[in-house]
Amino acid sequence: MDTDERWDNVNVLTNSDGDLEINNSIHDTDGSKAFGIKSYIPKRSSQKYLRPIYIASGIAAFIIIVIIIITVSVTGSNRGKGTDSSGLLPHGLILHNNDSFWSYDIKNDKAAFLFNVASINYFDVFSRKMIILSATDASKIISLSHKNSNPIQKNTSFIFEERRIKPQGIAIDFITGNIYVVDEISELVVVINPQSKNYNILLSDLKKPREIVLDPVQGLMFICQVSDSILKGNMDGTSLKKIVQNSEISAITLDRKTRRVYWVQDFISIESSDYEGNDRKLFFADSVVIVSLAILDNQFFWLWPNYGHINATLWSCQLHNDTCEEHVMHKLDSFHNAKHIKPSMYQNEDSPNLCKVNNGGCEHLCLTTRDGGRSCACKLGWQLNPDRKTCRLVTDFIIYVVDDLIRGRIVDNTKTALIDVFWPTLYSVESVKTKGTIDFDYDLTNDNFYFSDDVQICQIKLRSQSNQTVLMQNELFYTIEDLAYDWLTGNMYYSLRSKLHSRRHYLMMFNVDRGSEHKKVIANFLYDSVFGLQACPYALALYPTKGFLFYTAGEDTQRSIQRMTMNGTKLTQIFQIPYVHEHRLITLDYEKDKVYWIYSTEDSFTKVKYADFDGNNEKIIVIDSMRMARTISVHHQWLYVSNDSSIWRVHKETGLGLVRIIPTYEDDRGKIVGARIISSSVQATGLENNPCAINNGGCERFCFAAPKKTCD
Template sequence: MVMFYFNQHPVSNSFFIATAPYADRGLVVGRVPFFWYDAELDIFQGDIESFTTASDISPKVYALNGYEHVSSMKSDPNNERLIYLDYQRQLIVALENFNTWVNTNITERVIQEGLSDTYHARIAYDWLTGNIYWTDNKYDWIAIKSVDHPDTSAYKILIHEGLRIPKAIAIDPIKRFLFYAEYGYSNTILMRSDLLGGDRKIIRSGLRWVSDMIADHHSSMLYWVDNTRLSVERSDYDGNHWEVIYRKSSNVFFTAIASYKNLVCMVDYYIQEVSCINKITGTVTWTTSYNYKFPWGMDAYAIDNHPQEAHPCQNYRCSDICINTNDGAKCICKEGYELEPNNPKNCIASNILKGKRLLFTNGTDVCMFDIRVLTGYKDNASCFMHWNGTINFIVVDTNRTKLFFHDESKSEIYSYDLKTKTSKNLVTSGSLSGLQYDWIGNALYWSESDIGAIKVASASMTDMTTTIIHNLDRPRNLEVYPHGRMLFWIAGTSNAPMIQSYSFDTQNVVTILNRATLKDPKALCYSAGHEKIMQFTTLVEIQSHQGTYMMELVGLFFQLIYRRSRPLLRWPLLIQIFNGKKLVNACETNNGGCEQICFATTYTDRECKCSFGFEIETNGLNCTSKCNDELKKILTKISTAITIEYQIEHLRTPSKLEVGPGAQKE
């Protein structure tokens, strides 16, 4: 039987007639390269529900490039397309003209470049709009792109604020929900949002290592694999009716999960095995062993997994990305662009930086890279400001899109508006040895090593300077921690260095590290997310015909920038990061004051949550265990299987209470 249907190109909105035989179905498994085995796709063709372990099912093979690593995979049988994330090349790739017989001229097309090099990243696919979603736990964001957009570097970051180590991701395009797991060593949480990344809600906590998940739109159930708990689990879309449907007895490394009708299938990389189980009973229906050939990514390729229906984006012409919402179609723009005020479907550049960027100066020019060069993305540097002077310090105000810099030859601090491209003299200074910007107080701080002082001035008012700290020993490389109301700097000589701090609350200078633990630090960087001050003892030396310059480090992997773009860099002196609104997230600091889970509701507000078995106290910060009497009343009413395991610190056994129909008995 062959079904004919109308399909829409997600960008052009043109229509064409396509065919998709119901017989063109099966389970597609990505095998990673290992010693003498090259990467390949194994296609187990047929109705997956008819697979039995006793039957001999030989897969059809599609050879990939020998070094590819398919770390996540999604199918699009309506468009004869298979999409996968290639960990080795840091790409999202589409195989066009794909079918399970592998009898067509299959072609490879790159959808997205510049992903970070992590095999924990996963993808989710909206087959109605043709949008691909992916997690990136190095950049801590969830991004989206139309698979048919011709620009392979165009993407939009949907979720970034308050997001920590996202891994698994799933989507239900029919009910318009996005699900993702935020990893924590002792507490992984499952989140739900709309397809725009808004209306975020914690639906499940108390999990451990959720490596992959899938949303079953037929039953409105969410399925996931947890490597620490050795289990396959499920809940409804609200996080209720949570249960373990399958558990292994020993170490596992689940890398993928797929759903098809009454089955869920999993890849266990640790024992090189692919298996399918019944969704309700957990009974194993089919298993195949790979014998040292190491499967990883997987998906069910079946048209009945991807029903077509009318949707708001179907006839909506967005220039970049169209997303279905409960209020209709919504156009969004790729990074660095915004909707045109008089045309909510067309995107225009929002400022000259066009998204998250690394800024650097060589003294006379300020230039930029795409921030993804930090993980290997190749990007050409472009310069946007030329200055007749000597720039020796730059800092950025990402919220107000302003750049601040110090001209050493004029001993003055200037501001530069990234939208209007105009500069303004703010304040006259001495000889600077450090410059930082406080994005909460909208203030500039700088150190003057020759007079041993740290000064402050308003970033919006001119000629108003105050010396806040005197009598320091050669302060330099200043760092500011706005949420903690603190300053950090390097002091002393290269033979007797110190790292010191100043609290605006106590107004005391404290030496936190001295020469006994330091080795001539060259730069500092305070990470609010990790609540750590980082010191760099080795700087990147840039050789040029005009001498050797030292690049100040504010992050990691800057050697990649120099190595990949040497002709354009010339002699950079300083680097700063233009990184949107991430810095003002209330949960970044001290977990927002929450005892257990901090959930950022806006850029500056947060809400405290508690793990399963705890409830929030009246102060809104701390958590209290629910009383034993209440638990006893609940437990006496439960007639199904119950598993209670206690935390054993040395064994690191997960704490949990699992109840519900079909819960696994132990």
């Protein structure tokens, strides 16, 4: 029998390279072994049967027998399988355990095997056409459907892959076909177009999102934040709000006919409310943990998980005026360890689809929104142009580090959705004992994120997948205080603080393209026996097009801000400032040629000063209600200041208009340990006339582009 005719099992596995493999296995329906048939022809009669007429008759008989066997076998192979002759998934419930899908026939109260899929995490059903699933051990979204409308054969395709997330909940917009995915680890929601493969992070800064359900006709989505709340918003991510707040919320489903949302409360009871969170009712109180909910044909279903040797159990009741009447138990004798249930039915596909023709006029993504409308969105790393249809690459954004993740956001406080620039990227450090922040810089042209801990400087890419690499390991008796990257020459500047009073502090540099084996000492500083920071360079800031290097230097109980050229000459002390031992103490305003620094930070306010590059025209800003500032950046007319929990924006000259821009929704989203603005308007300046761009400017070791080209 041909393999394509008997593809009953589809096993999705992960190989050593992290890729998914599809294994097909063929077996008899009853599990019996195949057997052979021997024909015995007496030797004395063999010549008789070699006559042409007998040979032709034998061949014809053999063909007829084979056809009969295949027909019987195919017919038998469909028995007990959850398929129909149309090749569609059956009408009813779809259930899964760790490694297989089954259908449940409500009328006959029987579960039937569909196919095997190893390591299933979560799934949804698209109008009986296909199953969309995520695998537990892989960062991939997969679709399963009947191949060529044949109920025996299965078609498997990969829709999405991104190793930096782990998909959990999945929901399908049956109007547009867009797929919504919840990532509980990075606490975000992703929207994917399976045809174009375009995708974007719809929402972030959520709090343990577990499940997502959609009402595409109304253009609404509901997100279950496990053990916290239920969020409601438009399917384009706008107008997000909490409609239910409780500490023990788990599974969720919708009754789209009555526009009610149902959820598991306290693990053993089911409650409901309308779409606004009002008219809250107790629907059913149980005594066993409930793990999954579904509604189909005016019947409500809930699932008990396995308990030791007791198999998972399916329950149902008739829905009547939002009450549960005559609940019934359905034993799943042939199906063990059920995890989730989803309805398989024809959806309301006659609803207007404004995205059907020419993608709704949208360049990248067309999203369903409130009351049958449509909204255009861009793929990750791009943003809408003023026409609200076409897209452009994001070139101005804020990078911040929260706990062990690097994140990026569009600099636009008017938006709350589709504002991420790249996937949250995991990084690792060896030690940050001497400082409470992560020092970093970013090369916008080459997508290189540089950061340091106490002992090393590392590199990782943000817009594409890459592994973290070590660029430089420092000496044994020194710690790295800060780093700054010169985007014109590729030179990396960093400060070293000595642990021993017999040694000096250093301001160093190396070229990231030529390697850290060749380093240059820009300046060295005396060690103070009392404070250990006498003139030690701490926070760094570069102005590559002017050739300026600014840094703070510790002296006794004061710090001074000093300026020199980037090749280490023309040292100038600008002014004294109070001792504030935090990271991004200074930043530069490249448009107005100003230097900003955190002057003092208290429990209820923060003071920021700014002045000209020569120290003149000093002014002060008082930022009320902004406490314990740690980092500072300037972009256009705005000043961005962060503390442990948030990033705030104020006017850079008045300190007015304080707005929190990060986090967007939930508080307590982790500790922010670094933040700065990245802008193409800054890093693109001087690139066209860069004297060091070609062949390192003709320099053997180091090329310094400004104030005039010099070699070292």
